[in-house]
Amino acid sequence: MSESKTGMTSDDFRSLVVAMAAAIEANADRLTELDSAIGDGDHGANMKRGFQAVLGELDQLATKPVPEALKAAGMKLVMTVGGASGPLVGTLLMTLGKELPADFDRQAFVMAYEKAVDAVAARGKSHAGQKTMLDVLYPILDAMREGADPDEVAARARAAADATVPMLATRGRASFLGERSIGHMDPGAASVALLAGVVARTLQTHQGA
Template sequence: MTRLSSDDFRALVTAMASAVADNAERLTELDRAIGDGDHGANMQRGFDAVAADLDTLAAKPLPEALKAAGMKLVMTVGGASGPLVGTFFMTLGKELPEEFDRAGFTEAFSKAVAAVAARGKSHQGQKTLLDVLFPMQAALEDGKSVGEIATIAGQAAEATIPILATRGRASFLGERSIGHMDPGAASVALLASVAASMLEQQP
């Protein structure tokens, strides 16, 4: 893991936008159970907006491209997820050097997760996307492969099903939030899977 080219970034964004579009209805169904029922549509709108600006973004150095993509997500996703997902990408871009090793990426990722937690005033165990981000951070710090990290992300999303929501829209449901996967956690796991598939092909 050293440097992603503009073509790599273009391929990653295209794959993420496609995956979000393909899974938008599933994400919306998850959100209908414990939220406002618009998470899939919101995420699709945001990633479609990033993809539509891909020529401009891909011309930037990777850190700047990530920051710009994050800002676009903040402005277009809407709901609670927009600021959180956007903050992750903005902070990752801010903290990531143009050329980086595993340690540099791990440090930047950790700071991005901390920024999401601060923005959402949340922590692990409250049935939010942080229930996936924190296990991913731990897996990175433990030296897991990108494939293993994606698997851990998927398992962490599944593990939100029995959790009682204490933050976000789902917290208003109390005990009724139990038995449903958090849609934000599902989105993060989906994006992790897409990123892992691409990064596994890197030399």
């Protein structure tokens, strides 16, 4: 993989995937617990299976340009996660990969990310405010547009995940619970915030951003 404007190298990508898979594995029980409260109790296990599958193909992925690697990783998640989060997180990565030029800067990344989040919304037939992962994905977009550094973006993501606790779920399995969905963090939102934290930490370690 060649050096790009973002300075994302093959090693960076490798570290990122390894760190994401490790974070999901370490938090799988917590994510499943959140999902047991308002969903069907498999989110952590599903995400873990998906990220382990991506990890298993890391050597092959790391030989591809970043956009291609993102597409392939997204496809792997779609094929292995099993729950609705597979197509959703998979669509995020596949769209990012499709929209990113081979050599991208921050602005190009933000533009691609916006299209990717819109694609997730379309896939889930959902929008912000329904107590889903979109309630973290959109605040991340806002933070990046405002020029926040990776740490601030991650902090905004965590705050956004916390903000799903008092929300009433109107989309996804939690919506079946109606008012009883209030008082629990959305598991998809928790996963996305977790991954945003990993991305921020990895970018800082590798780029001193």
